[in-house]
Amino acid sequence: MEPSDALKLLQNGVPISWYLTLSAVLFATGVAGFLFRRNIITVFMCIELMLNAVNLSFIAFAHQHRQVSGQLFTFFVMVVAAAEAAVGLAIILTVFRNRSTLNIDEINTLRN
């Protein structure tokens, strides 16, 4: 970018699209973790990472449209994430207690 743009950036602050890009990158990272990690807890944390990425874009949109609603969506996402974490970790505990493994490749009871 030519210097004028850089100057504009310095004056006006950060383009919303940068925030969205950041959130996209984080989201993709989460996806990658989900795809390539085998430890079920790590996978679970990657899901949280994706949720966070989405939250960021919510906040960015809220700022863009000057509306508090987007932040409220983030709030609700947090609440849901909390509930999900509680139940999910409980499930992981039970799975570990019954199968004594955390490797999701070995947790395929659904198969047969």
Place this chain on the structure above:
Amino acid sequence: MEFLVITAVKLALILFVFMTTLAYLQWVERKVIAHVQVRMGPSRVGPHGLLQPLADVIKLITKEGVLPPHVNKFFYLAAPFFAVFMALIAISIIPFGTSVTIPAIHIGSSTYGPYTTMMELANVNVGILLILAVSSMGVYGIALAGWASNNKYSLIGGLRSSAQMISYELPLSLAIAAPLLGAGTLSLRGIADTQAGYMLGFIPRWAIFQLPFPQIFSFIIFMIAAFAETNRIPFDLPEAENELVAGFHVEYSSMTFAAFFMAEYANMVTVCSVATLLFLGGWQPLWPEAYGSDFIAPLIFFISGAICIYHGLNPARPFDRITLPVFGVIFFGLAGLMAFPPTVPILMPIFWFLAKVGFLLFVFIWIRATLPRFRYDQLMGFAWKFLFPVALANLLITGFLVALFE
């Protein structure tokens, strides 16, 4: 630019004072407990053991830092500093007084100032939330320490403390929420300001007295939960010596060990300051200036100075002849400073604030000297079955009354 400079100055000042306080808090604690248990306490190093903290610091620094085998090195070393970090962050947003104005200085042709600044590092308008956030982050330090030490005692200690802190954070938050309903702001300074003034001319409008619903209950709940948050007796199960051989920091030595102690005392100071700001009206004096609340500080220092001089004149121990008069002179100086009109509006709030915080810290130490330790199930049961419901009920009543009268 000047903002940065002023902030830097304040930072240095506060850090110095705070660190010294932490060091000497230990001395105070030992002394108080000693006197509660009718002992002398530290009295060898320096007059009345006043140099004891210095000696401790030197000892801890120069000691060999043992790095046990089979520990997860990164986390083992990161944990204590994480704990200290979190403890220090909280201090940075605690306001401890009103504003101070440095008059303009003329150097040659150029004039600097006048500068006016608030007595705090940062005024965050969600300050109380930040405090909560930091205190909730504090769990990591201990939990990580316990886990990384690769030692079953410390692991149990770590797990216990994380469970305990998570549990007690709910009543703590609820107890904080109740006065906020009356204050209507989340900024610590704003909360303290709403408690200025007097009812009927002499009852301070502090949260614990404030209508429509005095927050005395939430104050008590807050203090109990605070004891648990800072892992102090009677809730110091994470470091229960006789069952866990000092719990999560059993594997730590020298500076890392000292870090945990610093963190604990820093947390104590933070919690007491928050309690003062929320419930005890921050730097608002106990009774109006009209009735001479400004003269109480000089009076106290003058009297203590007088006592020191008196005891110095007819000493109980040989070296009192030298030390006590020195203290006396210092106290007289302080008294004079407190009575010196230009400095009064600056020093009085600080005096009152520190007085209240000091009193609360004394309560902490006092209880440590008095009460036995809980059993773990009692601790959890107390948190969930008693404290949490009570805090909830208190919040409900407060909200109802506030909605009713405002």
Place this chain on the structure above:
Amino acid sequence: MYKLWLIPALPFIGFLINGIFGRRLSKTVINAVAVLSVVLSFLWVVKTGFASDWGAKELHSHYFTWIQSGNFRVGWNYSVDKLTMIMLMIVTGIGSLIHIYSTGYMAHEEGYYRFFAYLNLFMFFMLTLVLAGNYLLLFVGWEGVGLCSYLLIGFYFVKKSATNAGNKAFIVNRIGDFGFSLAIFLIVVNFGTLEFRPVFAAAPGKPVETLTAIALLLLVGAAGKSAQIPLYVWLPDAMEGPTPVSALIHAATMVTAGVYMCTRSAAIFTHAPIAMETVALIGLATAVFAATIGITQYDIKKVFAYSTVSQLGYMFLGVGVGAFSAGIWHLMTHAFFKALLFLGAGSVIHACHGEQDMRHMGGLRKYAPITMWTLLCASLAISGVPPLAGFWSKDAILVATYQHAPWMFWVGAATAGITAFYVFRAFFMTFLGEYKGHGHPHESPASMWAPLVALAALSIGGGYFFNVPKILSGMFPLAEEPDNPMLLAVSIGVGVLGIAIAYYMYVVNTELPARVASAFGSLYTLVYNKYFVDEVYDAAIVHPIVEGSTTVLWHGVDQGVIDGIVNGVGYQSRGIGGILRLVQSGNIRSYATWVVLGSVALLLVLGIAKGAF
């Protein structure tokens, strides 16, 4: 204003308390709650009576709209007129007495609180039935009392026979209720409302066929509830329940609900002559039939049960010949002396340590004098000996019957004689002669004989002092009383004759009954086995239904068609799933990959659709 709702509410509260907390309460508390609730509601009835000048001033109170669809609405309405007032007095008054009696009789039973909870619930429903201001609410009470009767018949649910009797009562009543509900539907269709007043006001204008249909269907319901031919079979078995239940539900109150309902619907019946005739015939037939069976029974409660059936037949006869008020009169007096008979029987059974067979009793005169004297009053009353209660009402019915059709009168009179005979047969077998049972019989406690005395007083004076036809003269035309001494003489004479024969056969010449029985061998066995009606029903109705439903419905429809469909669907989906499962690797990360691919595809599609590229 008058708080009519309080009348049923009080027993209901008692039911709630005893039903919910009864297990933890002491017997004293349970007694207090159960008895007080009923007594209080009796007192409230009395207060209401004074307030409404005993029904002369009709009270109607609408509490809330229960059902509303279009312009058809059913309210929760209570209303009180003279008829209701009489019923209320009977139900609550006798109910109170029987509650008091039960505290003594049930003292040593299991499930004490359960018994009183049911009893209170029954009171609630019965009062609702009586107070109802429309057919649907009446039906609610109707079903409710049916339920309570079922529960209480099967009270000793460890006894197979008791549970069977309960089921029998319930099922037979279903048939009657079926007819009743059909009648209600017809009323809704033709009148557009169920409230009594508009229906009866509009009744005269309706075509006779409709009214006849409605009336006959109502009669079916009444026959079921009031144990008339052909649905009477459940009542004798119902005696498996505790005796106070038999007295309260199966003698005094519930079984008379049918009579009450027909009387309440008089406006419909009077415009349906055929239906009236049917009612009269059924009533008469039932009366004779049951009476003859009553002769041969040895179980004291069975005897009284059949006599109840035949007395109910009398009431229907009265209703059928248009003497509604006489029917109600007989309902009242019958409530008095039949309740007394049952309670007395209960007292006797109590005295004989649970023995019910009269052949093992006798000579109780010495041991249970109060029971004997009270029972004597009741027996004389039922035999129509003047001036006791039974005489007046029965005579009123017979007179009305004579004006309607003389032959009915003669049959009715004969039945009266038989009634007198078997009641006194029971009386003599029980109290005279020598005690043939085991153990030492004893008089019952005061809580039991006090109600007996009260009822005895009512059985003596009740008929004379409460002249129902006069009270109800406003609602129903007062049958003009032709002083026909012949009828009077006959109706008294048969009674006395019956008593005399009974005395001769069972006191003077005690082996005569056996010879009579052997003389009419086959006839006797026929009667003794209740004309084999139960067996006939079993063969003709029950068995075919069971067989049919087993073969056709169960094996045919259910297993064949329905299961076939369900399983077929199951097989199909399993087949499809077998193909789809190839996609399901069971590996979460593969699934995740699919999800990601899907979202990529979705984004692409959206972008193309929006023309982004």
Place this chain on the structure above:
Amino acid sequence: MDLFAFLLFAFIAVICAVNVVLQRHPIASALSLVGVMGSLAVLYLLLGAEFIAMAQIIVYAGAIMVLFVFVIMLLNAGTEERRGRSWLAQILGLPAMLALLGLLCFFAYRSFPDAGFAKFGDFRGGTAAEVGMALFTDYLLPFEVTSILILIAIVGAIVLARKELE
């Protein structure tokens, strides 16, 4: 000024996020995730959502992640064993992920050309008062529903995690 803040914390966030995926040990991943959340909270502050930023730290970093760490310690989950059978994920995973990333960025740029600029302080709608006002008026029903959801989650967690009593 806040451009630098953004760049700094975005950098930290990305580094930590990658670390979450790359770290072999769950605890390390968990702490990196805490780092992500912390830096995101700062970004929220930059975007004027101060309440949500604090909630982010309290709820996410302070409660949920503590729960994670707790469970990891409880199960003493070591570094994961490297046995995998998901060829699909191995082969298609990376391209699919990259495609998704590319598409997302493309749409981000396309839907928000340089028009929108986020400058610290020109949107003050995120104060606790504002959020609370919106939460208890327009969004009251969702709010109450979430409370029910939380309750259900609590019950479910207890039922799942409690020891079977022999």
